[in-house]
Amino acid sequence: MSQAQIIDGKLYAERVRAGVAEEVARLRQEHALQPGLAVIVVGDDPASQVYVKSKGEQSLAVGMHSVTHRLPGDAQLDELLLLIAGLNEDARVHGILLQLPLPDHLDTRAALAAIHPDKDVDGLHVVNAGRLASGEPALTPCTPLGCMIMLRETLGDLSGKTAVVVGRSVLVGRPVAQLLLQADCTVTIAHSRTRDLPAVCRQADILVAAVGRPQMIRGDWIKPGATVIDVGINRVPFDNPEKAAAGKTKLVGDVAFKEAREVAGAITPVPGGVGLMTVACLLQNTVTAAKRQHGLG
Numbered sequence: 167m168s169q170a171q172i173i174d175g176k177l178y179a180e181r182v183r184a185g186v187a188e189e190v191a192r193l194r195q196e197h198a199l200q201p202g203l204a205v206i207v208v209g210d211d212p213a214s215q216v217y218v219k220s221k222g223e224q225s226l227a228v229g230m231h232s233v234t235h236r237l238p239g240d241a242q243l244d245e246l247l248l249l250i251a252g253l254n255e256d257a258r259v260h261g262i263l264l265q266l267p268l269p270d271h272l273d274t275r276a277a278l279a280a281i282h283p284d285k286d287v288d289g290l291h292v293v294n295a296g297r298l299a300s301g302e303p304a305l306t307p308c309t310p311l312g313c314m315i316m317l318r319e320t321l322g323d324l325s326g327k328t329a330v331v332v333g334r335s336v337l338v339g340r341p342v343a344q345l346l347l348q349a350d351c352t353v354t355i356a357h358s359r360t361r362d363l364p365a366v367c368r369q370a371d372i373l374v375a376a377v378g379r380p381q382m383i384r385g386d387w388i389k390p391g392a393t394v395i396d397v398g399i400n401r402v403p404f405d406n407p408e409k410a411a412a413g414k415t416k417l418v419g420d421v422a423f424k425e426a427r428e429v430a431g432a433i434t435p436v437p438g439g440v441g442l443m444t445v446a447c448l449l450q451n452t453v454t455a456a457k458r459q460h461g462l463g
C-alpha cells in the first residue's frame with residue numbers, strides 16, 4: 167500500500183493567516199475596526215516567553231492591534247484580576263489570551279473565569295465550553311479549530327464518518343469531540359480508562375490523538391486509509407546514542423509516525439502539523455470576536 171498523504175500544517179496555517187490578514191484589512195477599511203489581541207504572561211517561563219513573542223509578532227503581521235502584558239512570577243491573583251478587568255473594558259482589545267500554565271500559587275480557574283466570554287479567544291471560559299456543547303456560536307479553543315480545518319481540507323464533508331478522539335482534556339479532547347459531533351461525525355471519546363484502546367482506535371475513519379504520550383498509538387491501531395490528526399507534542403531524547411548522550415532532544419507526536427504512515431490515508435506530522443495551526447486559529451478567533459462585538463458576524 168502507498169504511504170499516507172502528509173497533511174501540511176505550514177501550508178494550512180499560512181492560508182488561515184492570509185485569510186485573517188485580508189479580513190483585518192477589510193474591517194479596517196470598511197468599518198474602521200482594527201481587531202486587537204492582548205496577551206498576558208505571568209512569570210518568566212522560557213517556553214511561555216517564546217509562544218507569547220510569536221503570538222505578538224503574528225498579530226502585528228496580519229494588521230491587528232497587539233499588546234503584551236507581563237506580570238512578575240510572584241504577582242498575586244488580585245493584581246491579575248485587575249489587569250483582566252481593565253482589558254475587559256478596553257475597546258481596542260477584542261481578544262484576551264492568558265498564557266498558561268500560571269505559576270502554582272495562582273488559581274487558573276478564577277483567572278480564566280474573569281475574562282469576558284466574548285473576549286475569551288482561547289475558548290476556555292465555561293460559558294464558551296457550554297455554548298460549544300449546546301451547539302451555539304462559541305469562541306472555540308484554537309488547537310481543536312486547527313484540527314477541524316485540516317480535516318475539512320483533507321476530507322471535505324465529514325458527515326457520517328466514525329471519529330475517535332483519544333484524550334478528554336478541556337483544552338483539546340473535549341472541544342475537538344464537540345466540533346466533530348457538530349460536523350455530523352459519530353464520535354467516541356477515549357481516555358486512560360478506555361478498555362482495549364487499540365480496538366477502539368481501529369474503528370476510526372478519523373483518529374485524533376491528544377494524549378501527551380510519545381508515539382503511544384501504533385501503526386496496527388489504525389484502520390487502513392484513516393485520517394490521523396496527531397495533536398501530541400512530546401520532547402524525547404534522540405534515538406542516536408551520541409546525540410542522546412549530549413542531552414539533545416527532538417519533538418514527536420502521540421502517534422508512531424513511521425508505522426502509521428504505512429497504514430493511514432492521511433496524517434499530520436510532528437513537528438509541522440497541528441502545532442502550526444494553533445496561533446493562526448488564535449488570530450482567526452480574535453477577528454471573530456471583534457466582529458461579534460461590533461455586530462458584524
Ligand code: NDP
Pocket residue numbers: 309332333334335336337338339356357358359360363376377378379397398399400440441442444
Ligand atoms: P492532558 O494531559 O490534559 O490530557 C491527556 C488526555 O489523554 C487525558 O484525557 C488522559 O485521560 C488521556 N490519556 C493519558 N494517558 C492515556 C492512555 N495511556 N490511554 C488513553 N488515554 C490516555 O493533555 P492535553 O490535552 O493538554 O494535551 C495532549 C497533547 O497535545 C500533549 O502532548 C500536548 O503537548 C499537546 N498539545 C498540543 C497543542 C498544539 O498546539 N499542537 C496544544 C495543546 C496540547 P484521563 O482524562 O483519563 O486522564
